[in-house]
Amino acid sequence: MVLRRQSLPWMCLPVWLALAGAVQAQTPPAPAAPDGAVERGRYVFQAAGCLGCHTDEKGGGAPLAGGRALVTPFGTFHTPNITPDPTHGIGRWSEEAFIRAFRQGEGADGKSLFPAFPYPSYTRIRDDDLRDLRAYLMAQPPVATPNRPHDLTPPFGWRFLLPVWQALYLEPGPLADDPARPPDWNRGRYLVEALGHCGECHTPRDWLGGPDTGRAYAGTAAGPDGDKVPNITPAKKGIGGWSESDIALFLEMGMLPDGDFAGGAMAEVIRNSTSRLTADDRRAIVVYLKSLPPMD
Amino acid sequence: MSISARFRRAVPTLVLASVVASLATAIPPAAAATPTPQEQVEAREKLMKTMGGGMKALTQFLKGEAGGPAEVKKAASDIAGVAAHDPMGVFPKGTALGVGDSAAKPALWDNWPKATGLWGDLKTASATLVQAADRGDKAAVAAATQAVGKVCQSCHEEFRQKKD
Numbered sequence: 001m002v003l004r005r006q007s008l009p010w011m012c013l014p015v016w017l018a019l020a021g022a023v024q025a026q027t028p029p030a031p032a033a034p035d036g037a038v039e040r041g042r043y044v045f046q047a048a049g050c051l052g053c054h055t056d057e058k059g060g061g062a063p064l065a066g067g068r069a070l071v072t073p074f075g076t077f078h079t080p081n082i083t084p085d086p087t088h089g090i091g092r093w094s095e096e097a098f099i100r101a102f103r104q105g106e107g108a109d110g111k112s113l114f115p116a117f118p119y120p121s122y123t124r125i126r127d128d129d130l131r132d133l134r135a136y137l138m139a140q141p142p143v144a145t146p147n148r149p150h151d152l153t154p155p156f157g158w159r160f161l162l163p164v165w166q167a168l169y170l171e172p173g174p175l176a177d178d179p180a181r182p183p184d185w186n187r188g189r190y191l192v193e194a195l196g197h198c199g200e201c202h203t204p205r206d207w208l209g210g211p212d213t214g215r216a217y218a219g220t221a222a223g224p225d226g227d228k229v230p231n232i233t234p235a236k237k238g239i240g241g242w243s244e245s246d247i248a249l250f251l252e253m254g255m256l257p258d259g260d261f262a263g264g265a266m267a268e269v270i271r272n273s274t275s276r277l278t279a280d281d282r283r284a285i286v287v288y289l290k291s292l293p294p295m296d
Numbered sequence: 297m298s299i300s301a302r303f304r305r306a307v308p309t310l311v312l313a314s315v316v317a318s319l320a321t322a323i324p325p326a327a328a329a330t331p332t333p334q335e336q337v338e339a340r341e342k343l344m345k346t347m348g349g350g351m352k353a354l355t356q357f358l359k360g361e362a363g364g365p366a367e368v369k370k371a372a373s374d375i376a377g378v379a380a381h382d383p384m385g386v387f388p389k390g391t392a393l394g395v396g397d398s399a400a401k402p403a404l405w406d407n408w409p410k411a412t413g414l415w416g417d418l419k420t421a422s423a424t425l426v427q428a429a430d431r432g433d434k435a436a437v438a439a440a441t442q443a444v445g446k447v448c449q450s451c452h453e454e455f456r457q458k459k460d
Contacts, residue, residue, distance in 0.1 A: 227458060245359050253442060254449040255355060259348030261445065263399075263452030270449065 033135035041136025044129045047195040047281070048122070049273040050137075053079050065089075065143040070116055073222055074209055075152030077116040085142035098134045099127060103172050105162070112162035114150065115169070120211065121197035124175035124190070156209070169210035184280075188288030191281055196273065201229050201265065218295035227264045235294035247286045251275070334396035336388050341397065343378045343386060350375040351448070354425075354441045358434075365432050372429035372437075375444060376422040383415040393457055404455040411455060418447045 033041075045051070056067035056079075066081040084091040090098065090108070097108040105112055105119040113119065125133075155161060175194050177186040192198045204212045204220040218238070223229035231238035239247060246257045251274040254262045262270060274282065331339065350371035357363040357371075392402045404411050421443040428436035 245361075249355060249359070253445045254452075255351060255445055257352070259350070259352030259355075260344075261348075261351075261448035261452045263449075263456035263458050267449050267453030271453070 033132075033139070037132045037135035038139045039136075040129075041132035041134070041139075044125075044133040044195065045136050046273055046276040047191060048125070048133065049196065049269055050082070050133075051272050052268050054082050062141075062143040062145065064137070064140060065145040066147060067145060071225060072116065074156035075150065077114060077150045077152070078148035079116075080147045081143065081145050082137060083140055083143040083145075084138045085144050088144055088146050089142060090137065091142060093134075095131060095134055099130050102130055103174075105166055105170055112159060112166060114152075114159075114162065115165065115209065116150075118197040118200040120170055121194060121200055123170060123172050124194035126174045126194075129195070165208065165210070168208070182287075184284045184287045185291060187281065188284035188286070191277070191285050192288050196285070198232070202232050215295060217289075217292055224265045231295060232289060233292045233295045234290050235296045237296050238294065239289070240294060244283075244286050244290065247289060248279070248282045251277070251282045251285060252279075333388075333390050336391050337396040337398045340386055340391070340400075343381065347375050347378050347448070351441070351445060354437065358438050358441060365429075368437060369429045372422070372426045372440075376419075376426045379415070379419045379422040383412050386415075387411065399456050399458065401455050401457050407454070411451070414447055414451045414454075417450075418444065421447055 051063065053068055053070065054064045054066050055061055056065070056069075059067065061067045062083070064081070064083045066079045068079045070077040070079060081089045083089040086092050093101075093108045100106050101108070101113060101117070102119055102122040102125055105115065105117070105123070107113050150157065175190055177183075178189075181189075199211060199216060201223055202217045202219055204215050204218060205222075206212050217231065217233045218235075219229045219231035221228050234240040242250075242257055249255055250257075250262070251270065253275065254267055254270040256262065261267070274285075277285075353363055353367050353371040357368050363371075387400065387404060389405060391398055392400050392405065421440060425437065425440035425444055428440045
């Protein structure tokens with residue numbers, strides 16, 4: 001019950017924040033964020049690809065109001081509302097609570113979050129980017145859509161087991177640059193490993209749903225919606241035959257080197273995320289992917 | 297019987313023969329011998345490969361890697377040629393996943409208005425592409441290639457199940 005006790009102060013604090021927010025909403029329209037934070041946050045939001053999972057696009061749900069069903073081998077997750085609605089969204093989440101969700105996989109109520117929220121990757125995001133991301137989310141229109149409980153297969157639905165899972169697979173902390181590598185490689189690694197959370201789909205999982213790090217980015221047959229996820233390492237079975245401009249163009253418009261176009265989940269990632277990055281950031285991703293150990 | 301009389305008697309036959317001949321050329325050969333669903337899937341994949349080849353040529357040109365105005369024009373007309381097909385013929389009922397190599401999700405037929413809407417977008421975008429290629433306007437070719445690619449992606453995102 002350590003988690004419960006920890007959660008008490010956080011349950012009181014958000015009331016203050018919500019009140020402060022309400023007062024402010026009547027006066028200036030701009031949210032209480034440092035200059036440029038919302039704009040920078042929008043970029044982080046796109047690079048991290050938040051929109052897709054947190055919107056029930058097919059069901060006609062409002063942006064970020066959650067409710068999308070994610071079918072996985074562990075059961076079906078229903079994504080939560082991340083609009084600033086104080087009751088159903090994250091409107092009462094303090095900045096500290098927000099950062100802790102990403103860094104520690106812990107909700108504002110102190111309970112552990114299911115790693116369908118890809119915090120094993122997001123834990124690597126830097127504090128300043130998380131603050132900007134929160135500023136952007138808080139500037140979005142609140143939507144009062146209630147959250148739906150997940151529908152998971154035992155034992156994966158047992159929330160009390162999550163700290164064990166986290167002890168096994170979560171390495172908390174932002175990703176530090178490697179001074180021995182050039183800046184574009186470091187930027188690419190940050191985009192791939194932290195914001196883009198590419199490994200969540202492209203790295204196979206073991207039987208407990210943890211990443212099989214020995215096969216990082218080697219792809220898997222058990223991807224989202226039953227799709228096969230390709231190997232994206234510079235191997236023969238991966239994208240070793242792709243030129244740098246092939247990869248960059250793929251991330252920009254979804255075209256494969258033979259003129260075919262990506263479908264399914266990756267098409268969505270390209271539409272919501274990689275096509276919206278700067279060309280420099282796409283190139284940085286290419287530099288990092290090309291440096292991965294090839295997996296055949 | 298005189299030659300002219302013989303000719304007169306033969307006229308109706310000649311007319312009939314030519315009508316039959318013109319009818320035969322008007323109907324595409326695929327429709328003449330009702331193709332199996334597998335053949336329909338193969339025909340669709342051929343069309344998709346043609347478009348893919350066009351897109352590849354266009355992007356190679358735009359990246360400055362290969363090709364010139366002639367290749368761009370050919371690619372544009374190839375893509376527009378595919379787009380000119382009736383979507384009903386490209387995606388006949390009974391050619392979803394499970395039939396031959398089909399990668400088309402059943403959702404394509406469940407959501408037919410959306411699918412035909414996208415095919416309409418493809419027609420519009422490829423017509424713009426052909427005009428841009430004819431003018432030799434590289435910026436316009438780039439924009440139109442992007443627009444065509446967007447249709448490819450939208451349709452695949454929604455309706456294509458990648459199998460390997």
